[in-house]
Amino acid sequence: MEQFKKRQFLSSQIDLSKFNADSFKKATDEEKKQQDVMGESTTFFKDGMKRLRKNPLAMGSIIVLLLLIVTIFVAPMICPYKYSDFTTVNGRRDGTATNLAPFEYSEREMQYMDKTGKDLFPHICGTDNLGRDYFIRVIYGTRVSLAVGFVSAFMVLIIGLIYGAIAGYFGGTIDLVMMRIVDIIYSLPDMLIIILLSVVLTQRLEPMLAGTILAKLGTNMISMFLVFALLYWVGMARLIRGQILAIKNNEYVLAARCIGTKNSRILRKHILPNCLSVIIITTALQVPSAIFTESYLSFLGLGIAAPLPSLGNLANDARSSIMSYPERLVVPAVVICLIVLALNLIGDGLRDAFDSKLN
Amino acid sequence: MIYTLKRVLLAIVSIAIVSAITFFAMEMVPGGPFNKEKATDPATLKKLEERYDLDKPILVQYGKYMAKFCKGDLGVSLKTGREIAPDLMQKFKISAVLGACAAIIAIIAGIVLGSIAALNRNKLPDRLIVFFTTLGTAMPSFVLATLLLWFFCQELNLIPAWSKDSPNYVLPIIALCVYPMAYITRLTKTSMLDVLGQDFIRTAKAKGVRKNKIIYVHALKNALIPVITYVGPMVAYILTGSMVVENIFTIGGLGTAFVTAIVNQDYTMIMAITIFLAILMVVANLITDIVYKMVDPRIEFN
Numbered sequence: 001m002e003q004f005k006k007r008q009f010l011s012s013q014i015d016l017s018k019f020n021a022d023s024f025k026k027a028t029d030e031e032k033k034q035q036d037v038m039g040e041s042t043t044f045f046k047d048g049m050k051r052l053r054k055n056p057l058a059m060g061s062i063i064v065l066l067l068l069i070v071t072i073f074v075a076p077m078i079c080p081y082k083y084s085d086f087t088t089v090n091g092r093r094d095g096t097a098t099n100l101a102p103f104e105y106s107e108r109e110m111q112y113m114d115k116t117g118k119d120l121f122p123h124i125c126g127t128d129n130l131g132r133d134y135f136i137r138v139i140y141g142t143r144v145s146l147a148v149g150f151v152s153a154f155m156v157l158i159i160g161l162i163y164g165a166i167a168g169y170f171g172g173t174i175d176l177v178m179m180r181i182v183d184i185i186y187s188l189p190d191m192l193i194i195i196l197l198s199v200v201l202t203q204r205l206e207p208m209l210a211g212t213i214l215a216k217l218g219t220n221m222i223s224m225f226l227v228f229a230l231l232y233w234v235g236m237a238r239l240i241r242g243q244i245l246a247i248k249n250n251e252y253v254l255a256a257r258c259i260g261t262k263n264s265r266i267l268r269k270h271i272l273p274n275c276l277s278v279i280i281i282t283t284a285l286q287v288p289s290a291i292f293t294e295s296y297l298s299f300l301g302l303g304i305a306a307p308l309p310s311l312g313n314l315a316n317d318a319r320s321s322i323m324s325y326p327e328r329l330v331v332p333a334v335v336i337c338l339i340v341l342a343l344n345l346i347g348d349g350l351r352d353a354f355d356s357k358l359n
Numbered sequence: 360m361i362y363t364l365k366r367v368l369l370a371i372v373s374i375a376i377v378s379a380i381t382f383f384a385m386e387m388v389p390g391g392p393f394n395k396e397k398a399t400d401p402a403t404l405k406k407l408e409e410r411y412d413l414d415k416p417i418l419v420q421y422g423k424y425m426a427k428f429c430k431g432d433l434g435v436s437l438k439t440g441r442e443i444a445p446d447l448m449q450k451f452k453i454s455a456v457l458g459a460c461a462a463i464i465a466i467i468a469g470i471v472l473g474s475i476a477a478l479n480r481n482k483l484p485d486r487l488i489v490f491f492t493t494l495g496t497a498m499p500s501f502v503l504a505t506l507l508l509w510f511f512c513q514e515l516n517l518i519p520a521w522s523k524d525s526p527n528y529v530l531p532i533i534a535l536c537v538y539p540m541a542y543i544t545r546l547t548k549t550s551m552l553d554v555l556g557q558d559f560i561r562t563a564k565a566k567g568v569r570k571n572k573i574i575y576v577h578a579l580k581n582a583l584i585p586v587i588t589y590v591g592p593m594v595a596y597i598l599t600g601s602m603v604v605e606n607i608f609t610i611g612g613l614g615t616a617f618v619t620a621i622v623n624q625d626y627t628m629i630m631a632i633t634i635f636l637a638i639l640m641v642v643a644n645l646i647t648d649i650v651y652k653m654v655d656p657r658i659e660f661n
Binding site for chain 2: 187188196197288323330333340
């Protein structure tokens with residue numbers, strides 16, 4: 001009963017009996033800090049990465065991919081064989097070293113090892129019908145395939161980004177004309193054009209490149225880059241234009257324009273960072289699709305050509321001897337699947353991590 | 360209506376561009392069709408070039424070719440000297456059977472699997488389907504085709520390899536339909552999940568509509584709309600994919616003919632097949648877009 005007298009029921013009056021003089025002292029800095037509930041500030045990129053790290057599939061894929069990349073750089077240093085050289089023993093071509101099974105030595109290699117007591121490096125995946133070490137060929141094939149994937153994705157990114165940014169930012173007639181061109185290229189059957197152009201370009205580029213550094217890379221590879229860059233940028237350009245159209249009507253862009261910021265700065269500082277998620281995701285998914293197409297073309301004999309190995313043409317060569325040596329198809333096939341699978345999963349993981357709309 | 364007209368116009372433009380690219384690209388390739396190991400005598404060469412109009416300016420050649428093409432005259436193969444049109448039709452029949460079967464199986468199986476995955480989300484069937492579709496989209500068709508051929512024809516001897524007398528389409532169809540099937544499964548699953556979370560489904564449930572009716576009448580109908588968009592790209596995939604698959608199973612269809620023509624530098628044949636395939640793909644895309652718009656009037660194109 002006494003309680004009710006002191007303080008009326010449901011009243012908001014503070015019950016002063018609970019407090020003493022100490023309660024009214026000024027808070028120290030330390031105490032103030034305790035009240036600070038703000039988390040550490042994160043950037044967009046850090047935030048996405050944090051989410052990506054929680055995705056076991058994507059992280060596993062990244063590890064697999066990194067292991068593959070390390071292997072393709074380290075293996076050629078350790079392994080004494082070359083992708084285009086026939087197996088030699090003591091500097092002479094070893095004719096008996098053809099079609100070896102994995103970890104098998106040829107007769108001459110065995111004689112050599114018996115004589116000198118030295119161990120020769122094993123043929124991890126055997127040798128092919130010409131006596132070339134198959135393991136190192138697969139390694140170089142993986143290099144070629146990955147290079148095609150990453151370089152063409154990069155080129156697509158650059159072209160698509162610039163084109164899409166210009167069209168989206170300036171709008172009006174420029175946008176209309178630029179997007180009509182994109183529409184037309186987009187409606188072309190890309191695979192047919194790629195096949196045609198890769199056939200033609202390879203033949204045309206050969207004399208043009210002779211003697212330059214690029215010739216070392218191989219005309220097939222250059223023409224493949226060009227063809228992908230010429231056709232696949234349209235998808236990227238469309239996406240980026242759409243993003244920019246959505247972003248440029250935001251208030252902060254208007255504010256920036258009001259204080260007289262230059263166009264290029266608005267694009268760089270305000271618009272591009274906000275399209276970053278779309279750019280990252282699309283580029284990541286571009287890589288496996290380029291690798292897919294490259295291996296497909298090489299398999300048909302229209303892409304990377306001998307003596308340069310690619311996973312596609314290795315698989316094609318293995319086809320004729322599949323009855324006796326199935327492992328020669330299985331090895332490059334597994335590597336292609338592994339690369340494409342890992343890249344796809346990373347792409348999906350990035351999409352989940354960076355696309356805030358999905359969460 | 361305006362949209363349809365625009366789309367048709369775009370389709371015609373892109374066919375014209377493809378044919379022009381093909382024609383000029385073929386001109387750029389060094390080495391003519393009559394350059395053999397044995398040198399042809401110059402007089403004969405000139406006669407041959409006159410006969411096939413190869414001595415005229417290139418634009419004239421292109422114009423003449425397109426005029427003939429529209430009349431259905433595809434010319435003669437530079438390699439075999441036979442008429443292309445009947446040859447092409449006969450080969451197209453084989454490829455069409457293969458492609459149509461693969462497309463139908465891919466669509467039906469994809470929709471069924473996708474719906475199962477969506478309805479059993481995060482349960483065992485869903486996990487299995489997701490696992491196999493991820494694998495299916497990562498495996499190039501040529502790897503799958505070669506492995507199938509090796510395993511079923513060579514190791515198990517279950518299915519005889521393809522021959523003209525005993526055509527067995529089972530393996531080629533499997534090889535061709537796995538990728539589009541996996542893709543459609545994923546597409547159906549995401550759009551089904553999207554639809555199942557919407558208000559009208561909840562309303563239907565609240566009204567006491569039976570579960571089957573909700574799934575088949577309300578959810579599936581709406582979930583299939585995004586799947587329609589994939590039909591166009593799928594036709595393109597199957598047409599190009601059949602080049603590899605036909606090659607592996609040694610089926611004498613359009614795909615094999617195309618690859619052979621490129622290797623042989625058979626200009627007229629390459630032209631004919633490219634333009635033919637391009638028309639198929641562009642028309643498939645056109646129909647897809649128009650149907651999509653008709654099915655779902657909410658979609659606005661600019």
